[in-house]
Amino acid sequence: MSTSLPRRLRRLVAATAATALAAGSLAAMAAPAQAATTPVAGAVFAWGLSNEANNAGFAPGTANMLSAGKIANPGVGGQTLTSATSWSNGAAAGWSARAGNVEIQKKTVAGGYATATWAGLKTSPSGASISPPTSSTFSDHRVAIKGGTGSADVAADDATITWSGDFTVLGYSGMTFFYVSDPTLSVDDGVGTVTATLDGYGTKQDDTSVWTDLESARVTLATFSGVDVTPAGITVTPDFAGVEYESTAVPQSRTTTGWGSWPSSFVTFVEPTGQAAYWYSTGGSVDKNKTPLPLTVSFPGPAKVTVSSTTIPDTGTHQVTVKGSGFDPSLATGTRPPLAGKPTGAYVVLGTVADVWRPSAGAPSSARKAITQRWAVLAEDMATIGGPAAGAIELKPDGTFTTSFSISKAAIDASKDKLANLGIYTYAGGGPQQALYETFTPITFAPAVASTTTLSAPTKLTYGRTGTATVTVRTSRALTGSIQLLDGTRVLGTRPVGAGRVSFTLPKNLTVGAHRLSARFVSGNVPVVRSSSSAVRTLSIAKVATRTALKVTKKPTRKKAGKARVTVSGTPKAKGRVTLVIKGKGIKKTVRATVRNGKVVVTLPKLKKKGTYKVTATFAATSTHSGSKKTVKVKVTR
Incomplete structure (x- = not known):
C-alpha cells in the first residue's frame, strides 16, 4: 500500500504543521518543505x-x-x-x-x-x-x-x-x-x-x-x-480516451478500444473546417493516430560559464577562454537603445564586484567595476553595437558564446577603481534584469610553478598501424593534474599526471599526411609555467602499399561472358575502385567494379574474335591505400 498523501492533503498537513509550530505546540509534526511560487x-x-x-x-x-x-x-x-x-x-x-x-x-x-x-x-x-x-x-x-x-x-x-x-x-x-x-x-x-x-x-x-x-x-x-x-x-x-463529443456530422464511435475525443470546444471550432473527424474516434482505420502525443513544457535553467583557468600566475599576462551556455536570447529584451525591444544578450565582463552585485537583487551599477567588457549579442546585431572593435561577440541562437580575456595581476593591482571580488561575471545587457543570466566565476592569482614537458613519439607510420607516444612532465614541486596528447587542436587522450610519465596508444585511423603531435600539462588549481619546446613532434602517416593480383577464373568466349577475381593486398584490407581493360585483336573493352575487403569478382565481356588478349586490372589509389595494377593474358579459342 502506498503511504504517500494526495497533493491537497500534503498541503493541508504542511499548513497545519506550520500553525502548530507558530502556536508553540509541544507536539512535533513533520512537514514537507514548501517551495514558494516562483516566476x-x-x-x-x-x-x-x-x-x-x-x-x-x-x-x-x-x-x-x-x-x-x-x-x-x-x-x-x-x-x-x-x-x-x-x-x-x-x-x-x-x-x-x-x-x-x-x-x-x-x-x-x-x-x-x-x-x-x-x-x-x-x-x-x-x-x-x-x-x-x-x-x-x-x-x-x-x-x-x-x-x-x-x-x-x-x-x-x-x-x-x-x-x-x-x-x-x-x-x-x-x-x-x-x-x-x-x-x-x-x-x-x-x-x-x-x-x-x-x-x-x-x-x-x-x-x-x-x-x-x-x-x-x-x-x-x-x-x-x-x-x-x-x-x-x-x-x-x-x-482522450473516454472523452465524448457530439458531432453534427460524422458520429463518434464509442465501441472501439481507446475511443475518445479532444476537448469539445476545440473540435466544435474545427468542425466547419472539415477537420473535425481528425480529432475524435469515428471507427475508422486511423483512429489510433488521433490520440494526443505527449506535451512538454521546459523551464530554462540558469546560464553557465566555464573559464579555461581560474588560478592565474602572478607574473606576466595570460589569456583565458570564457565559454557560456544557456543564455537563451529570448530571455532578455532590451529596454534602451540601441537594441530596445530586441534580444540584448549578455554583458561578459572581466572585473570586480561587491559582495552584493546582481542587478536582479537590486544592486546598483557601482557594485560592478569592469576592467574589460564584451557584449554577447546575436550576429545580426553586432554591427549595431559597434562590432568586435567595441567588444561585440556573437551570441548564437542556441544561447552559447566564446570569448577570451588577457589577465595581468600587475595591471589589476595598478587599477584604483576596483572592488573586493575579481572574476568573470555576466548579466543581461541593454537594460533588462534577468536573474538566469547572472553568473560569477572568481579569478585568483598564485605563484607559478615551473614545468618541463617532453614528448617521445614515432615520426613515421603506415595508415592502420599504431604506435606509442610517451609524455614526461617534470615540475619544481609535486602537482596534481592531467597530461593531454593532441593532434593539432584535437585531443587524442587525457591521462592523470601520476608519477609524471604517461604513454598513449596512437589511433589507427589517423589520416594519411602530416600530423602535428603535441603534449601539454593541465594542472589543478596551481598555475604552471609550461615549456613546450620539446613537446612537439611531426608524425607522417603513409598510405598502405598494395599489390593487385588478377586471375581469370572463367575465360570469355564469343558467346559467353567470363569471370575474373581481383585481389588487392594490404592491411587494413583495401576498399575502392578497380578498372579492368581487355585489349587485343583491335578490341578494347573496359569494366569497372568496387573492391570490398580486398577482393571482387568481375564479369568479363564476350569477345567476338579468337586470339590472345591482355587483361589489366588497375586498383585506383584511395585516401588510405596506394594504387597498383596487374596484367595477365587470356587466350580465346572459341
Whole structure:
C-alpha cells in the first residue's frame, strides 16, 4: 500500500504543521518543505499534437502538416501547397519553419529534433515516405514555442504560463487549415488545461470550393490530470480516451478500444473546417493516430560559464577562454537603445564586484567595476553595437558564446577603481534584469610553478598501424593534474599526471599526411609555467602499399561472358575502385567494379574474335591505400 498523501492533503498537513509550530505546540509534526511560487521566463512549449497531424492525407500526394506563423489565405477553397511559397492557384502561401517565437521541428534519426524543412514534410525521420495514411510511418514534426512567461509552484503542482506566437495546422496539404495563437498552460494541483485562440477558414469535404472566414474563438486545446510540475518543467499526455463529443456530422464511435475525443470546444471550432473527424474516434482505420502525443513544457535553467583557468600566475599576462551556455536570447529584451525591444544578450565582463552585485537583487551599477567588457549579442546585431572593435561577440541562437580575456595581476593591482571580488561575471545587457543570466566565476592569482614537458613519439607510420607516444612532465614541486596528447587542436587522450610519465596508444585511423603531435600539462588549481619546446613532434602517416593480383577464373568466349577475381593486398584490407581493360585483336573493352575487403569478382565481356588478349586490372589509389595494377593474358579459342 502506498503511504504517500494526495497533493491537497500534503498541503493541508504542511499548513497545519506550520500553525502548530507558530502556536508553540509541544507536539512535533513533520512537514514537507514548501517551495514558494516562483516566476518563470523563457519556458518552451513543445508538442506534436498527434500522429494524424503528421500523417499522409487520403487525397493522393497530400499530407497533414504544421507551419510556423499564419500561412497565407489562398482566397478560394480546394487549394494545396505546391511549394513553401505557393498555393496551387498561384497565390502566395508562406509555409515557414520559423516565425517569431515559433519553430516547427522534425525528429531526427538519433531521437533529437532539428528545424523542419519543406522537403521533410512528407517523409519519416529516416527519409521513408509517410504514405499511405493507414501506415504507421509519420513525419514526426512538432511545434516549439519559446519565451513563455508566468509562474510555477513545484511543491503544489501549480503553474500558469503564457506564450506569444502563431502556428498553422494543415490537413490535405492545405485544403483545410486553422491557426493556433498564444497558448496558455494552467495547472492547479496537477490538473490542467491548454487554451489558445483559434482562427481559420470553413470548407466541406464534399465541396472544397466552399471557403468562408471563421470567427476566431478562445478554446481548450487539451486537458490533463496527474501533472508533476518539476524544476525542469512538465511532460504530460493530454486526455482522450473516454472523452465524448457530439458531432453534427460524422458520429463518434464509442465501441472501439481507446475511443475518445479532444476537448469539445476545440473540435466544435474545427468542425466547419472539415477537420473535425481528425480529432475524435469515428471507427475508422486511423483512429489510433488521433490520440494526443505527449506535451512538454521546459523551464530554462540558469546560464553557465566555464573559464579555461581560474588560478592565474602572478607574473606576466595570460589569456583565458570564457565559454557560456544557456543564455537563451529570448530571455532578455532590451529596454534602451540601441537594441530596445530586441534580444540584448549578455554583458561578459572581466572585473570586480561587491559582495552584493546582481542587478536582479537590486544592486546598483557601482557594485560592478569592469576592467574589460564584451557584449554577447546575436550576429545580426553586432554591427549595431559597434562590432568586435567595441567588444561585440556573437551570441548564437542556441544561447552559447566564446570569448577570451588577457589577465595581468600587475595591471589589476595598478587599477584604483576596483572592488573586493575579481572574476568573470555576466548579466543581461541593454537594460533588462534577468536573474538566469547572472553568473560569477572568481579569478585568483598564485605563484607559478615551473614545468618541463617532453614528448617521445614515432615520426613515421603506415595508415592502420599504431604506435606509442610517451609524455614526461617534470615540475619544481609535486602537482596534481592531467597530461593531454593532441593532434593539432584535437585531443587524442587525457591521462592523470601520476608519477609524471604517461604513454598513449596512437589511433589507427589517423589520416594519411602530416600530423602535428603535441603534449601539454593541465594542472589543478596551481598555475604552471609550461615549456613546450620539446613537446612537439611531426608524425607522417603513409598510405598502405598494395599489390593487385588478377586471375581469370572463367575465360570469355564469343558467346559467353567470363569471370575474373581481383585481389588487392594490404592491411587494413583495401576498399575502392578497380578498372579492368581487355585489349587485343583491335578490341578494347573496359569494366569497372568496387573492391570490398580486398577482393571482387568481375564479369568479363564476350569477345567476338579468337586470339590472345591482355587483361589489366588497375586498383585506383584511395585516401588510405596506394594504387597498383596487374596484367595477365587470356587466350580465346572459341
